[in-house]
Each structure stands twice: as C-alpha cells, then as structure tokens.
Amino acid sequence: MLASWAIPDEIVARGEVPPWSHDPDTFAMDDTTDAGDPVFELARELLPLEGGTVLDVGCGGGRSSLPLYPRARRIIGVDSNRAMLDRFAASAESLGVEHREIEGRWPDVAVEAEMAGTPLERVDVVVCHHVFFNVPDLEPFVVALTAVARLGVVTVLPRRHPMSAWNAAWKHFWNIDRPLGPTSDDAVAVLHALGIEPEVIELPRPAVSRHAEDPAALVRSARRRLCLTSDRDDELAEWLRVDPPDFMREVVVLRWPGGLDHEGP
Ligand SMILES: C[S@@+](CC[C@H](N)C(=O)[O-])C[C@H]1O[C@@H](n2cnc3c(N)ncnc32)[C@H](O)[C@@H]1O
Structure with a gap:
C-alpha cells in the first residue's frame, strides 16, 4: 500500500x-513544543520517577523526545538524516540532557550493532513519532523497537498518510489521484499479527512548529511535495490561500509493553 504512493x-x-x-x-x-502535551504524558507514565532512559527512533530535531527531560535523564536519538541528528544534538546540549546520536536506518542500526557484538543499550522507553508511514517493512521495525525497550514503546502516527494533506493539490496541479491508504488501522493490524495488543489512543494533533506555519515556508514545502518549480510560487501561494492543505487534526498513539520487562526495571 505504501508503494502506491510512489510519484512517477x-x-x-x-x-x-x-x-x-x-x-x-x-x-x-x-x-511551540508543549512538554505537557498528552503524547508526552503517555511516555512519562512508563518512565521511572528518576533517571529514565529513552530511545527516539526517527528523532528528527528532537521534538518527539527532548520534552521528556528532566524525567528522562538520557535520551538517544536515531535518525538516517545527519542534519536532523545535528539539530537533535544541539537542542539536547542546550537543555543539558545526557544524549547520544546514532546515524542510520532503523532497524538496520540495531541489527548491525547486534551482529558486531555490541548490541544497542536497552532503554526504559522507546518513542517513535511520525515515522511509521516511512516504513514499508513494519514488522522487523516494530520487533526491534520492542526488543530495545524495557518498559514500553510509544509511537505516534496520523490516521492517514501524512502526504494525504496534498491529495487535492496533486489533482489540481498534476491531475493525479493519490491513494487513500494505508491508515493507522493497517499499522494496528501489523501489530496484532505480531501478537502485540497496543493501547490505541486518539489525541488532538500537538502544535506544529512556528516554521511550518510561516506562509513562505508553506509555499516552499508545497513546491517540494508537489514537484513544482519556483516559477509557480505565485500560483501556488494563491492555491494555498483558497485550498489550504488538509493537515491532520488528530494523531493516533499506539502504546505497548517493552520486550524485556521480565528482567525488571
Ligand atoms: C516526519 S520526521 C519526524 C521527526 C520527529 N520524530 C518528530 O516527530 O518531530 C521523520 C524522521 O524519521 C527519520 N526516519 C525515517 N525513516 C527512518 C528509519 N527507518 N530509520 C531512522 N530514521 C528514519 C527521517 O529522517 C526524519 O527525520
């Protein structure tokens, strides 16, 4: 289903x-990052009262895990994008939280570390926000998330593919009908097939960054998403004014126990 999103x-x-x-x-x-957002409370509920450790898979600039400091004392970011990891490291440094960065794709980095005889350190909680729709092979991805988490895994995803927001624009600018699936229900089905019964919690979408709300940034983002060139910016800006992208208004949190909790905290 994800393959059907390929752009010609x-x-x-x-x-x-x-x-x-x-x-x-x-x-x-x-x-705009709100450390009190319920998404973070769902992770804090799992963390020990002091000295907790967190692994953030697909950490981006750290919006998904750094708000867990100071409850989490050590936060490890994994991302395949070096520029994102640099942002993560800089923000972690300025907060004063102990941090580590691992560059590479999940679950490959976990498998490679295991094969090299230096398995990734276990953490209390694994978080993974807005990454599932990038993952065509979700089963090994989820198995590895679960294996490295002692107490639990908290993932966040929109109900529909994040690029669905641009479906109407694709029709307008390219006359292309974009797919309607997969949805978060398909991710839940993958978990069920693995024998995982996650809690499924729908929440309002947390605030987007100031940057994302800037109209000029929105034009740049639309230009990139829609494979358009900058000579179409005025036309694009007018389209966005009348038909703003249908960004997600809620997110789905999937939370399940860690794989190693039998060893005790
Ligand atoms: C949409 S961003 C979300 C960033 C952050 N979690 C947040 O919620 O703000 C997705 C991030 O996941 C990273 N990513 C996607 N697939 C990945 C994979 N298999 N392994 C590691 N990083 C991945 C991308 O490089 C990107 O930084």
Whole structure:
C-alpha cells in the first residue's frame, strides 16, 4: 500500500528537490513544543520517577523526545538524516540532557550493532513519532523497537498518510489521484499479527512548529511535495490561500509493553 504512493519518475525529475525530503527546521524544538502535551504524558507514565532512559527512533530535531527531560535523564536519538541528528544534538546540549546520536536506518542500526557484538543499550522507553508511514517493512521495525525497550514503546502516527494533506493539490496541479491508504488501522493490524495488543489512543494533533506555519515556508514545502518549480510560487501561494492543505487534526498513539520487562526495571 505504501508503494502506491510512489510519484512517477518523470514528475520527480521536474521538481527542484526530492519530494519526500524533510526540512529540519520543521522538526526542530521551538517555543511551540508543549512538554505537557498528552503524547508526552503517555511516555512519562512508563518512565521511572528518576533517571529514565529513552530511545527516539526517527528523532528528527528532537521534538518527539527532548520534552521528556528532566524525567528522562538520557535520551538517544536515531535518525538516517545527519542534519536532523545535528539539530537533535544541539537542542539536547542546550537543555543539558545526557544524549547520544546514532546515524542510520532503523532497524538496520540495531541489527548491525547486534551482529558486531555490541548490541544497542536497552532503554526504559522507546518513542517513535511520525515515522511509521516511512516504513514499508513494519514488522522487523516494530520487533526491534520492542526488543530495545524495557518498559514500553510509544509511537505516534496520523490516521492517514501524512502526504494525504496534498491529495487535492496533486489533482489540481498534476491531475493525479493519490491513494487513500494505508491508515493507522493497517499499522494496528501489523501489530496484532505480531501478537502485540497496543493501547490505541486518539489525541488532538500537538502544535506544529512556528516554521511550518510561516506562509513562505508553506509555499516552499508545497513546491517540494508537489514537484513544482519556483516559477509557480505565485500560483501556488494563491492555491494555498483558497485550498489550504488538509493537515491532520488528530494523531493516533499506539502504546505497548517493552520486550524485556521480565528482567525488571
Ligand atoms: C516526519 S520526521 C519526524 C521527526 C520527529 N520524530 C518528530 O516527530 O518531530 C521523520 C524522521 O524519521 C527519520 N526516519 C525515517 N525513516 C527512518 C528509519 N527507518 N530509520 C531512522 N530514521 C528514519 C527521517 O529522517 C526524519 O527525520
């Protein structure tokens, strides 16, 4: 189902930047990041009262885990994108939280570490926000998340594919009908097939970053997502004014126990 989101090569070739790339500014910590958001409370409920450790898979700039400091004393970020990891490290440093960065794809980095005889350190809680829709092979991804978490895993995803927000624009600019699935229900089905019965909690979407709300940033983002060129910016800005992208209004949290809790905290 994820493969059906592929964009035809000839359209990708017309764009100025890869349509799937993320802008690190959008995922950086800023003053819109609300540490009291229920998404973080769901992770704090699992963490020990002091000295907790967290692994954030697909950490981006750290919006998904750094708000857990000071309850979490040590936070490890994994990301395949170096620029994102640099943001994560800088924000962690300025907060004063103990941190480590691992560059690479999950679960490959966990498997490679295991094979090299230096398995990843276990953590109390694994968080993984807004990554599932990037993962075509979800089963080994989830198995590895669960194995490294002692107490629990908290994942967050939108109900629909995050690029669904641009479906109407794809129809308008390219006359292409974009897919409607998969949805978060398909992710839950994958977990069930693995014998995991997650808690499924729907929450309002946390605040987006200031950067994402900036109209100029929205035009740049739309241009990238839609493989358009900057000479169409005025047309794009007008389209966005009348037909703003249908961004998700709620997120789905999937939370399940860690794989190693039998060893005790
Ligand atoms: C949409 S961003 C979310 C960032 C952050 N978790 C947040 O919620 O703000 C997705 C991030 O996951 C990373 N990513 C996607 N698939 C990955 C994988 N298999 N392994 C490691 N990082 C991945 C991307 O590089 C990107 O930084």
